Amino acid sequence: MRSDFRMGLITIIAAFILAMVPLPDWAENLRPDWVALVLIYWAMALPSRIGVTSAWLAGLMLDVTHGAILGQHAIGLVIIIYVVHLQHQRLRVASLLQQALFILILLLFKQLLVLWVDGIVGRSTDAWLYFIPGLVGAMLWPWVYIILRDLRRQFIYRAM
Amino acid sequence: MKPLFLRGPSVTLRMILLVVASIVLMTVDHRWNHLQVVRNTLSHLLYPLQYTIDLPVRFYYWADEIFTTHDNLIEENRALKARQLENRVQLQKLDIVERENERLRLLLSATPKTREKVLISEIIGVDVDPFRQLFIINKGTSDGIYVGQPVIDAHGVIGQILYANALTSTVMLLTDASHAIPVQVDRTGLRSVAFGTGHNDQLDLKHIPQNTDIVVGDMLITSGLGGRFPNNYPVAIVTAVEKVAGETFAHVRAAPLALLDQTREVLVVWNDEQTQDEAQAEESESTEAVDDAQ
Numbered sequence: 001m002r003s004d005f006r007m008g009l010i011t012i013i014a015a016f017i018l019a020m021v022p023l024p025d026w027a028e029n030l031r032p033d034w035v036a037l038v039l040i041y042w043a044m045a046l047p048s049r050i051g052v053t054s055a056w057l058a059g060l061m062l063d064v065t066h067g068a069i070l071g072q073h074a075i076g077l078v079i080i081i082y083v084v085h086l087q088h089q090r091l092r093v094a095s096l097l098q099q100a101l102f103i104l105i106l107l108l109f110k111q112l113l114v115l116w117v118d119g120i121v122g123r124s125t126d127a128w129l130y131f132i133p134g135l136v137g138a139m140l141w142p143w144v145y146i147i148l149r150d151l152r153r154q155f156i157y158r159a160m
Numbered sequence: 161m162k163p164l165f166l167r168g169p170s171v172t173l174r175m176i177l178l179v180v181a182s183i184v185l186m187t188v189d190h191r192w193n194h195l196q197v198v199r200n201t202l203s204h205l206l207y208p209l210q211y212t213i214d215l216p217v218r219f220y221y222w223a224d225e226i227f228t229t230h231d232n233l234i235e236e237n238r239a240l241k242a243r244q245l246e247n248r249v250q251l252q253k254l255d256i257v258e259r260e261n262e263r264l265r266l267l268l269s270a271t272p273k274t275r276e277k278v279l280i281s282e283i284i285g286v287d288v289d290p291f292r293q294l295f296i297i298n299k300g301t302s303d304g305i306y307v308g309q310p311v312i313d314a315h316g317v318i319g320q321i322l323y324a325n326a327l328t329s330t331v332m333l334l335t336d337a338s339h340a341i342p343v344q345v346d347r348t349g350l351r352s353v354a355f356g357t358g359h360n361d362q363l364d365l366k367h368i369p370q371n372t373d374i375v376v377g378d379m380l381i382t383s384g385l386g387g388r389f390p391n392n393y394p395v396a397i398v399t400a401v402e403k404v405a406g407e408t409f410a411h412v413r414a415a416p417l418a419l420l421d422q423t424r425e426v427l428v429v430w431n432d433e434q435t436q437d438e439a440q441a442e443e444s445e446s447t448e449a450v451d452d453a454q
Contacts, residue, residue: 013209017213022286051171070189074185129291
């Protein structure tokens with residue numbers, strides 16, 4: 001296992017922990033999609049290592065943690081990670097604000113897919129609340145980006 | 161040297177394959193519930209994470225037990241003994257009534273009532289989907305838990321098992337938007353179905369005609385119809401009855417009796433009659449029935 005891949009795996013596990021840590025009721029609807037944010041970063045920074053297949057596997061795990069239908073989150077993650085993969089060279093040189101806006105669109109699209117599947121299965125609830133995690137995620141993107149980038153750099157320097 | 165352009169077409173191909181795979185998985189999972197093996201395997205990977213997240217909560221309870229004073233324990237012990245005495249007095253009466261009931265049932269040659277077996281399990285303190293009413297408990301198929309099994313607490317029905325993995329299971333609260341439970345009004349015997357709303361303090365009773373005798377404060381108990389929940393467990397209290405002139409049905413809302421957001425320990429119930437095989441055979445039918453009702 002290459003060291004950068006292991007690094008990616010550890011941060012994704014951390015994202016899963018953040019996704020499951022109990023929060024007070026008012027904050028529960030604000031929780032950003034940590035797994036998606038971390039996967040987007042790695043798809044951008046290490047597209048040759050972490051791509052659509054990792055996204056799909058992580059998505060299946062996310063379905064199990066959410067008690068959702070298997071594939072519901074996986075399909076959304078695969079599509080947004082594919083888009084990031086196609087655009088990763090442009091995204092890398094974009095400013096943090098531009099990245100955040102792009103990621104906002106991706107996160108909202110993923111939530112829309114999840115909402116569609118919920119609708120098809122017949123369990124739709126307050127639809128507008130569904131989009132709040134996307135907004136929070138985009139707002140937190142600069143921090144996620146900087147933290148993961150520093151982690152990666154430090155790790156690579158140490159490895160050399 | 162890293163290639164400048166990553167294998168373009170193969171990524172697209174992989175994406176399309178994975179999207180198709182997801183759609184197939186969703187269809188199979190929703191229609192036939194055949195993916196328990198996959199879910200079980202993945203949940204094994206998740207269990208260490210869930211356990212770790214729950215550790216602080218466990219530690220809190222543990223420390224709470226360790227650091228209670230002698231006086232507190234004695235006081236609690238006394239209170240519990242007093243309560244046990246009260247309960248035993250009431251149980252004596254209940255025993256007599258139950259025997260009488262059995263005799264009368266025999267006279268009527270009705271089927272004797274069954275007793276239920278219960279198992280205490282703890283809630284694992286991890287968040288599931290904020291838009292659904294689910295939680296995870298620390299007992300699974302290795303303890304004999306099966307999908308569709310009723311879950312209760314000291315005050316009333318909590319919900320049922322949605323997924324049973326080897327070590328943990330997911331419980332769906334009766335207030336989940338995709339849950340429905342057959343109920344009966346304790347006072348009048350009127351039967352209905354209570355649908356979850358997605359809010360943890362509200363159930364909706366549908367298809368109740370305008371002229372029905374139902375008032376605020378009526379207790380709803382399980383009717384036992386459908387064979388999933390045993391009968392005569394308290395479910396909810398009617399909180400609002402709106403009768404709008406010109407509409408066919410009344411709007412009836414109820415609040416669940418179980419303390420859905422305060423309990424840490426819940427009871428999983430086995431219906432004596434119902435063997436596990438029967439339960440599994442029924443399972444697919446009744447989930448479909450719930451889906452249709454939606």
